[in-house]
């Protein structure tokens with residue numbers, strides 16, 4: 001679980017925690033945050049995205065301390081409520097909450113009262129009645145976290161809802177790209193794979209376009225969602241997705257890309273008959289070294305994980321010099337620390353409240 005960045009981390013409450021400085025955007029504007037919940041990035045302003053990314057920088061500093069613990073969320077309870085499997089997202093929310101001093105509970109739906117038929121609404125109300133301040137929800141149904149948010153005054157964080165959205169993954173993707181390029185304006189980001197069923201692609205699209213990147217999505221026609229092209233959408237749905245370049249030819253998509261992101265085939269969400277065979281898919285859409293030769297010489301290779309090497313991504317490039325897949329995982333902890341802090345404390349509270357006793 002530990003990586004280069006977090007390798008010196010130790011658990012245990014520090015006797016002299018250092019405060020985290022309040023975020024300040026590179027443009028010098030004051031931090032901006034208006035959210036009770038984090039459901040997707042379509043309702044985030046560019047300033048709010050920058051607020052999260054700037055605070056993430058401060059959280060990285062916390063994680064690099066000899067004793068990576070601050071009492072920012074002491075007395076807060078974070079509940080992980082995952083109705084679908086997860087490794088990275090669930091573990092990183094758990095770590096993020098613990099580093100900030102929150103009480104963190106990870107519920108296993110398989111052994112909870114959900115198995116006795118308890119509804120999502122009853123479950124979140126029950127958790128709130130026990131004092132949950134933030135509830136992190138992953139659910140197979142698109143929209144489930146929105147429903148939960150309407151029925152509780154706990155903060156709901158969408159950790160992935162069906163094929164709809166995965167905003168915290170998108171924020172960590174943005175953070176990882178920004179830490180390499182500084183500014184994403186005009187950067188070409190090619191997302192390759194099962195766009196139709198990818199909640200990561202949808203949330204990334206909102207975030208990337210808000211930061212000025214040029215996005216191209218690429219996959220076989222059966223894995224590109226209907227309506228992706230704005231010209232196919234009715235008048236009332238023109239704003240349903242941001243503008244994006246659509247490609248079915250992987251070489252054209254990768255040409256000149258600064259970032260290439262491979263996406264997993266979401267077989268758990270697919271109907272049958274979308275692909276002739278995995279072999280055929282890999283032949284035409286696998287991200288390989290040969291194909292990456294068309295990207296910028298200093299391109300980044302990303303993947304939200306879990307990856308299926310040999311299908312959407314070749315093993316050698318997944319572990320190659322351009323791959324920043326492990327950095328994405330590492331950055332996930334700091335991004336989620338930033339989000340939990342902003343939800344609990346607001347933009348103004350994140351600096352002062354991370355000192356001992358909330359008074360630094």
Ligand code: MLT
Nearest residue numbers: 160199200264304305306
């Ligand atoms: C997700 O939960 O959507 C993952 O991060 C990506 C995937 O499952 O392929």
